[in-house]
Amino acid sequence: MILLQDVKKSYFSKNNTVHALKKVNLHIRRGEIFGIIGYSGAGKSTLIRCINLLERPTSGKVFVNGIELTSLSEKELRKSREKIGMIFQHFNLMNSRNVFKNVAYPLRGKGLSKDEIRDRVFSLLELVGLKDKAYSYPSQLSGGQKQRVAIARALANDPEVLLCDEATSALDPQTTQSILRLLKDINEKLNLTIVLISHQMEVVKEICNRIAVMENGEIVEEGNIVDIFSNPKANITREFIASAMHYDKIYEILDRDPFIRDLSKDDVVAKISFVGQNTGQAFISKISIEYRIHASILFGNVESIQGVPVGNLIVHFTGENEKIQRAIKYLEDSGIKVEVIKSDGVIEFSDAKRNRAIS
Numbered sequence: 001m002i003l004l005q006d007v008k009k010s011y012f013s014k015n016n017t018v019h020a021l022k023k024v025n026l027h028i029r030r031g032e033i034f035g036i037i038g039y040s041g042a043g044k045s046t047l048i049r050c051i052n053l054l055e056r057p058t059s060g061k062v063f064v065n066g067i068e069l070t071s072l073s074e075k076e077l078r079k080s081r082e083k084i085g086m087i088f089q090h091f092n093l094m095n096s097r098n099v100f101k102n103v104a105y106p107l108r109g110k111g112l113s114k115d116e117i118r119d120r121v122f123s124l125l126e127l128v129g130l131k132d133k134a135y136s137y138p139s140q141l142s143g144g145q146k147q148r149v150a151i152a153r154a155l156a157n158d159p160e161v162l163l164c165d166e167a168t169s170a171l172d173p174q175t176t177q178s179i180l181r182l183l184k185d186i187n188e189k190l191n192l193t194i195v196l197i198s199h200q201m202e203v204v205k206e207i208c209n210r211i212a213v214m215e216n217g218e219i220v221e222e223g224n225i226v227d228i229f230s231n232p233k234a235n236i237t238r239e240f241i242a243s244a245m246h247y248d249k250i251y252e253i254l255d256r257d258p259f260i261r262d263l264s265k266d267d268v269v270a271k272i273s274f275v276g277q278n279t280g281q282a283f284i285s286k287i288s289i290e291y292r293i294h295a296s297i298l299f300g301n302v303e304s305i306q307g308v309p310v311g312n313l314i315v316h317f318t319g320e321n322e323k324i325q326r327a328i329k330y331l332e333d334s335g336i337k338v339e340v341i342k343s344d345g346v347i348e349f350s351d352a353k354r355n356r357a358i359s
């Protein structure tokens with residue numbers, strides 16, 4: 001559906017060149033909700049704006065729905081852009097026009113009758129749950145309602161792709177959830193391909209099927225959301241997940257806890273992560289019995305990622321070190337990821353370290 005081939009984007013000024021995108025390759029499939037996550041300055045906005053050529057790549061090709069946008073004239077591009085809707089962090093509504101006129105705006109010059117425009121606008125307002133606000137002005141609406149108007153307007157030309165540029169970043173958590181539910185709903189009802197950029201893992205984990213993680217103008221990791229959550233590879237991905245799952249806070253507490261600091265040299269504290277039906281707790285009781293070690297859970301957290309449970313436990317193992325190592329090997333052989341946080345008297349908070357450094 002969307003294909004980026006070797007896309008580079010550099011910004012040139014008198015004394016400086018910024019390489020905002022460094023040879024990005026990306027394939028987004030029809031009907032999926034694809035998330036792009038990264039810190040500020042990673043290149044997310046540049047990337048999403050290269051999809052509809054609001055930013056023209058310095059080099060590389062962009063295809064949407066089989067058409068190479070990068071080869072089109074400005075006139076052809078305007079036509080193709082109609083099939084790519086976009087919403088923004090600050091909604092970009094026209095304040096002097098009411099909701100009806102904002103949503104009707106993209107339908108100008110399409111040869112539609114007044115009645116056809118009216119029907120189309122009201123069916124869009126119904127889709128976003130704002131039929132009763134048709135004659136209100138943007139200043140009379142909440143942030144969430146404004147974003148709903150922007151979504152209705154973006155859908156006016158029946159696009160195949162919706163680009164969402166930090167669409168929930170100006171909203172409170174509850175309103176964010178309701179906008180994400182709406183996006184999921186229209187993705188399913190209209191088979192709309194959605195590309196969403198965000199600096200918050202909480203947002204992409206709610207609705208994205210697949211995600212790409214960006215750092216310094218590059219995609220450093222890409223994959224199915226459950227795989228990424230259960231087995232992140234890049235350091236930056238681990239940081240995002242640590243923050244979304246609140247490990248950073250837990251590590252901070254553990255770091256200060258005198259109980260953890262005073263553990264004996266043989267004790268091991270480990271984070272164990274499991275996905276799907278593997279319940280961590282059942283494994284814990286099993287290894288306690290089979291390997292005759294003591295395993296106590298210091299912290300536990302199970303998140304549902306797209307309906308799949310992804311769990312993490314921080315476990316304190318006591319007993320003979322050799323037995324603890326065998327128990328850990330058994331967990332790993334059973335498909336459970338084990339990361340030792342403390343052993344041999346040394347604390348190693350791998351996820352949290354960089355998090356603290358950057359916060």
Ligand SMILES: Nc1ncnc2c1ncn2[C@@H]1O[C@H](COP(=O)(O)OP(=O)(O)OP(=O)(O)O)[C@@H](O)[C@H]1O
Pocket residue numbers: 011012018019020038039040041042043044045046047199
């Ligand atoms: N028009 C521009 N002129 C010069 N440099 C730019 C321009 N737009 C973006 N940049 C630079 O390109 C890099 C990537 O910016 P971009 O806005 O794409 O990142 P981002 O991940 O979306 O960050 P944010 O979430 O803060 O918007 C940054 O270093 C930024 O300063």
